[in-house]
Amino acid sequence: MFAGNSLWGKWIRTNLLKEVSEKTQAGSWIWRKMLKLRYVAMTFHMKAVRNGRHISFWFDRWSELGVMPELLSERGILEMGIRREATLEEALCNQRRKKRHRRHILNDIEKDMGIVKEKLRSGTENVDLWRWKSGYKTNFSITETWQQTREVGSLCTWGRVSGFLRLQQSLPS
Known part of the structure; x- marks a missing residue:
């Protein structure tokens, strides 16, 4: 779009x-x-990091932990020391000192950053991943997304249509 x-x-x-x-x-x-519904939709999309150039560190979901602002308060964002406009590549390759934080979530993010940094490949593009019941895949399916978002109710056996169908089935042909 x-x-x-x-x-x-x-x-x-x-x-x-x-x-x-x-x-x-x-x-x-x-x-x-x-x-x-954008917060629901965000749970269905993730980025597979290859070079990190076009992935927002703060606003794209590149980590299994989730989108960073949802994990951290304003204070946590400041403690990370990464500017709001930073791409993931900038955040990983920046010469900032890796910190040991008091809060566990910040240490988990630092650990995740280290893992992603080791896997960076400059010659390849990032990949969009879409949530399926079996995990994240590269292809999107509207049927799969519908099945995961809809609420399945019990079948109404007393309704007019189902009663009509039962009546039709019981009549001799």
Whole structure:
């Protein structure tokens, strides 16, 4: 939707993304519903890190731990010492001193960063991964996503349609 300079992408950026908020009255009711569900949608997408160039350290899900702002308070973000606009590559290759933190989550993030840094490959591009029941895969399936997000209720056996079908089946042909 946002790739390139399409007229549609420009319109969305100008009119709908100028202030991304659930409280905005810009856009249709479906757009506001989509904004409310973006945190659910974020759990279905992850980045497989190859070079880390086009992955936001703070706002993309590159770690199994999750998206960093969801894990850390404002204080934790400051303690990490990584600027908000940093790409993952910048954060990993920066000459900042690896710290030993008081909070376990910060140490877990530092450990994860070390593991990812060892796997960086400069010649390859990052890969988008999509959640399936069996784990993350490179292909997206709307059916699989629907199956994971919907609530399955019990079949209503007393309903009008099911009663009609039972009646039809019991009649002689």
